[in-house]
Amino acid sequence: MKTNWVMVAALAAAGLVGCGSSSNDNTTLVTKPETPKIPEGTTVSFALMETTDLHANVLSYNYYSLSEDTSLGLERTSTLIQAARAENPNNVLLDDGDTIQGTLLGDLQALTSPVPCSGTLAIHKAMNALKFDGGGMGNHEFNYGLPYLSQVTNTEFNIPGVSKPAGTCGAPTFPLVLSNVTGVASQKPIFQPYAVLPRDFAATAPDGSKLTVKLNIGIMSFVPPQILDWDQKNLAGKVAVTGSVEAAKQYVPELRSKGADVVVALSHGGLDPSPYSPKMENQSYHLTSTGIDALMIGHSHLVFPKGKEANAPALDPSFAALPANAKIDAINGFVNNVPTVMAQSWGRRLGIIKMTMVYQGGKWVTQPAKTNVESRGFKYTDGSTLVKADPELSKLIKDEHEATVAYAKQPLGVSTDFEMSSYFSLVGDVSAIQLVNQAQLDYVKNFIASSTDPVLSTYKNIPVISCSAPFKAGRNGASDFTDVAPDASASKPVGLQIRNPGDLYLYGNNNLQAVKIKGSDLKAWLEMSAKQFGQIDPAKTTEQDLVPSYGTIFNFDVFYAEGNALKYQIDVSKPAGSRIVNLSFQGKPVADGDDFIVATNDYRAGGGGNVPGIDGSKTIIKSPDANQAVVSNYLQKLGKTTGKVTLADNGSAQSWSFVKVKTAGPVFLRSAPGHLPLAKSAGLAQVAAEGGLDASGFAKYSIDLSK
Known part of the structure; x- marks a missing residue:
């Protein structure tokens, strides 16, 4: 008899026939092999x-x-x-x-x-x-x-x-x-x-x-x-x-x-x-x-x-x-x-x-x-x-x-006489933060001054301050710190390069924004920032880590006002939420109802970091310019006016300090090894000595909070 190959194929697909001889003739039926059955317990x-x-x-x-x-x-x-x-x-x-x-x-x-x-x-x-x-x-x-x-x-x-x-x-x-x-x-x-x-x-x-x-x-x-x-x-x-x-x-x-x-x-x-x-x-x-x-x-x-x-x-x-x-x-x-x-x-x-x-x-x-x-x-x-x-x-x-290295080396047209680093940003060094804040503040002031918007015009007499975090300060290990070196030769300066603004301000995708806040908002913002520190027990005799985790270092906003007019202290012996004391502006205590405009980034202005009350509703300026570009442009502007960035004008205005507290046991800060001289040159007397390395390659610097 004639074999019905369509039927055979259908039966084979259903698993109802296999290879072998037909019962009615000697024709061998070739079918697709079955998927081997997996033994139970395999x-x-x-x-x-x-x-x-x-x-x-x-x-x-x-x-x-x-x-x-x-x-x-x-x-x-x-x-x-x-x-x-x-x-x-x-x-x-x-x-x-x-x-x-x-x-x-x-x-x-x-x-x-x-x-x-x-x-x-x-x-x-x-x-x-x-x-x-x-x-x-x-x-x-x-x-x-x-x-x-x-x-x-x-x-x-x-x-x-x-x-x-x-x-x-x-x-x-x-x-x-x-x-x-x-x-x-x-x-x-x-x-x-x-x-x-x-x-x-x-x-x-x-x-x-x-x-x-x-x-x-x-x-x-x-x-x-x-x-x-x-x-x-x-x-x-x-x-x-x-x-x-x-x-x-x-x-x-x-x-x-x-x-x-x-x-x-x-x-x-x-x-x-x-x-x-x-x-x-x-x-x-x-x-x-x-x-x-x-x-x-x-x-x-x-x-x-x-x-x-x-x-x-x-x-x-x-x-x-x-x-x-x-x-x-x-x-x-x-x-x-x-x-x-x-x-x-x-x-x-x-x-x-x-x-x-x-x-x-x-x-x-x-x-x-x-x-x-x-x-x-x-x-x-x-x-x-x-x-x-x-x-x-x-x-x-x-x-x-190779293209990236060549791009990184392109000059900005400005030199620097000091090292901008974040190794000790968590104990008050602003050498890598102040210039970012100055660039943001300058941008926002000029934006408001030149605006024809009737609402923005009403803000011209409100103080503008700025905040920025040390984005590169240990989050990704002991090599993850900002370090912009000064010119090696005053007679033939190399000058800053394209790579340096990215070192100072890591996130090239952030756009500059400004928010209008009250003094009460400012204090709450600072309290959120101060959560970065562990609570130090003065009576504890065993060692304590001043900054137990760098996982949220990008939330440690440091604030700045022209002339270093904004001042505040952080009491790390107090629980988070009640650490900010002696907050003042132009020598006067900041009242809850005082108005401020803060230059920041779209991440923070829109609610990033969960700062109380900062959720996008207080934003008054949404700039088309990236913060990193604002920093780069500001550096080039300084190059055209003064020719250089100086420690006196751009890297030494420490707006905050710790409330002094005597501890019975050692307190330490983890940072990259070999940089104690930088702490000393920045006037950070509380950085007492450099200790040994931990398992992550951080040096454990001794911190004397009584100084």
Whole structure:
């Protein structure tokens, strides 16, 4: 009889026939082989690997100091990745966002010499070479605007007025996902909200035999809702942000229905166990209630869990201070029993979640007792030896690196006679802050004076003050400090360069804004800033850390008025919220009803940092100019008028000091080693001596609060 091949194919697809002879003739029926049945009890182990907050740090190089920095860089993370892959042949490599912005390299490719559609960002070139499997978004992805993000990710957002260049643009070769941001007009996600990554992994049957199984890894990604405030100029009216928990509850079931055996949340937010709100910035803790299997977090630039290498740095105090009922295990890496990792920032660590699953009842089931979590650093082998850089990455972006160095060296046309540094900003040194405040203040005063707006005209007699934080003051390690050196030769000065404003004001995406506040607002603002300090117990005989965590150093605003007319003191022996005393302006106590205009940035004016009452409602000036550009222009203005920046005029007006207090035991400040002479030259008598190094490479400087 004639064989009905259509029927055979249908039966084979249904699994009802196999290879063999027909019962009616000797014709062999060739069919597609069945997928081998997975024996009950089969186990598979695999590693989920994470990078986060790379911030365009491809190489171990500091473009602000024009020097190698072996403490950071994806070229060294690459070595960690290769080692982890060798240890775990079954692996998936993921990135948690804040990838494209953060160095002069990133700024050059986005702003000064924008990469064309035909090109690929240096950071994406490196990630493509490393064969990343997937990635999420961070808040800083939006800093350069939606058109740029659309181009460099080769993604059409379907947002009116935002279009990608025609054709295929250079972009990551791995899927990018974002689960909680939608277009206002389309009400649809601007990126794909999730992806399923099918992987063939080696597994072990109960009898010890080896087999290959298909495991589907599902990934989602979440950004803080504050992107709408922080990048209002780029996002207002264009995108909306959903709470991460709400988005996860929508997409986790979809991922499961599409075959995801493992669901991984890439959450660009830290761990905040306070009651959930869709508006909270650090939402990661609450994602553990949504049915995910693994959690990879970022944004906070911290290490979670504690490093397992010898001499690993201590846990950040923010983890130690969490309530016991929060169920956060910062030693083993679990949050509400969900394995969780944060790989610090700038490529300094690799997050590794090694999971084991067993095939039971027709599905893969996680084995928590066989799950290990590690945030692996450059010294993981013995606690002291740095891993070497992968030479292939430096070759890959050689042209981009050289272009950035050349750009960094371009002159500004002004010299300086003093060192602008942030090593001791937390004890009163303003050498790296005053000039920023002067630039902002000058801009706002001129803006109001030249404005024809009738409302702004009424503000001409209100005092203008300014605030800025020491953005580079230890948050990202002992090499993360501002240090603009003075000219080595007075007879032939080198002068300041393009790189220096970025060292003084790190965030090139911030735009200058001004707010109108009362004296009561000013005091509340200063109290929030003073939270940076730990509460010092004068009676305690054991050592106390003056600044236990640098995680929120960008919230330590230092205020300034012309002629150093604003003065205040901080009493660190008092609890947070009641530390500001002797607040005065032009020699008179500041009254609650006094009016001030404060020059700041759009992040702070819009509510960033949660300063009470500063939520966007008090903003009176929204400048089109970036703060970093304002600083650069001010330096060039000084070059044309005086020719130089001087310590007397631009770096010695200390507006604040500590209330003197005698302590029974030692108090210390962590900063970069070798800079005690700078403290002495700045007149900081309270910096008494330089101590030894801690596990993170910080020197522990002795602080005498009685001076």
